[in-house]
Amino acid sequence: MSKIIEGLLYSESHEWVKVEGDLAVIGVTDFAQAEMGDITYVDLPAAGDAVEAGEEFGALESVKASSELFCPVSGTVEEVNEDLEGAPEKVNEDPYGAWIIKVRMSDPSELDALMGPAAYGEIAK
Amino acid sequence: MDQELKFTCLHDEHIALGAKMSPFAGFDMPIQYDGIIPEHNAVRTAVGMFDVSHMGEIFVDGPQAEEYVNHVFTGDVRTLEPGRILYGMMCYPDGGTVDDLLVYKEFESGYLLVVNAANIQKDYDWLLEQAKGYEVEVFNDSDSWGQIALQGPKAEDVLVKVLGLEDLREVEFYSFCDVEDEDGGRVIVSRTGYTGEDGFEIYASPDNILDLWAAFLDEGVQPCGLGCRDTLRFEAGLPLYGDELSPEISPVMAGLSMFCKFDKPEFIGKDALLAQKTEGVARKIVGIEIEDAAVPRAGYPVELEDGTQVGVVTTGYHSITLDKSICFALVDAAYSALDTPLFIRIRKKVFPGKVVKKRFYKTNYKK
DSSP states (O other), X not given: OOOOOTTOEEXXXXXXXXXXXXXXXXXXXXXXXXXXXXXXXXXXOOTTOEEXXXXXXXXXEESSOEEEEEOSSOEEEEEEOTHHHXXXXXXXXXXXXXXXXXXXXXXXXXXXXXBOHHHHHHHOO | OOSOOBOOTTHHHHHHTTOEEEEETTEEEEEESSOHHHHHHHHHHSOEEEEOTTSEEEEEESTTHHHHHHHHBSSOOTTOOTTBEEEEEEEOTTSOEEEEEEEEEOSSSOEEEEEOGGGHXXXXXXXXXXXXXXXXXXXXXXXXXXXXXEESTTHHHHHXXXXXXXXXXXXXXXXXXXXXXXXXXXXXXXXOOSSSBOEEEEEEOHHHHHHHHXXXXXXXXXXXXXXXXXXXXXXXXXXXXXXXXXXXXXXXXXXXXXXXXXXXXXXXXXXXXXXXXXHOOSEXXXXXXXXXXXXXXXXXXXXXXXXXXXXXXXXXXXXXXXXXXXXXXXXXXGGOSTTOEEEEEETTEEEEEEEEOSOOSOOBOOO
């Protein structure tokens, strides 16, 4: 049974979002990291990049496969978690602590399209 | 595919061990048990075992077996001693590859051809077609045989202990011997593999294979799935049919012309392959190393600095043993020389790299 945290929003492509004002902190769920297996590389965007809701912003790589990351909201990348470049395994160890990017949202109403923990729990099986 | 998946004789064991299963070549096969990385490392540093019962065993015998095998196979079996094995290919007249395979020269008479699981029916049909006019019998016995690949530096010790046969240490690389079970059933022990390490492939009845699997587990052998089978063979520079060899990729294009014996009077594809070797080929399989930890995957474009696409990745990994991002790619021959700068497009970014030798990892065969 994968872990799902209260107080976060979730996308169908298994990203989580923590809202801090007009910043969206984004990572991948416990379900996603478990499906991937040992993550060996995190492909990050650069700060300042524009991102679109539903568009790819990076990827996680395991030995066997790469898995694209989709941005749940539109805006500008404010910060990327550079710690993951040297320690991609943190995504496996602590998926809700290992945030990947922070996005300054251009349209916070996009958050309405995301799921709460209960609804996400139905698809993360 | 709607076709029902086949199970190997070890299927229940994989489920009991909690393997992650996936369809491969029509079989429900284990991809990993404890993770690709620990399984890969077990083979490099100790010993691992793979269920390779899905592989095909086709027997050829008859008065013209030697002429016939030499007609369909790129290697030369005329000088092959009983108990020895050759690696090579079967090709179409245009040089494209039907399959790559091992040919075992049997002790009494005839040959055993060990072929890729995905190609068993295709190969068998091809072999029957080519057998017309030859006094040979060709028999697909794949369903009667299970197979375990026991691989790694400790494989010899484990095998000797489990089978209680000290003599097995003397079996040379690319040789085999026959062992009889209690009921007179045949067990073939072959010093071959697909990992770049020393090791053995053991062919036996499903019952014997089940017993061996259990005995190897008791000795602490790491069960290994197809996930690390691919990472291991890739590091060792070994091709996978479907990726680096295919009807479109000939042995010469794959850099495997040393397995085509052009001094034979004839074999299917000889003229086309010889022309490719002497006149050159349009595209070749090369190794490429990139300077980043990003992972080149099959299908990603290989480009020049100006963005012109000159090839495509066929297999790629961030190598577990070497900690480098490397791949095989099929590229225009003009860009196949060692150290040629090439770029790989990985999603939205382009990573610089260069052509390197395909044998990424120094193999540890016991020769």
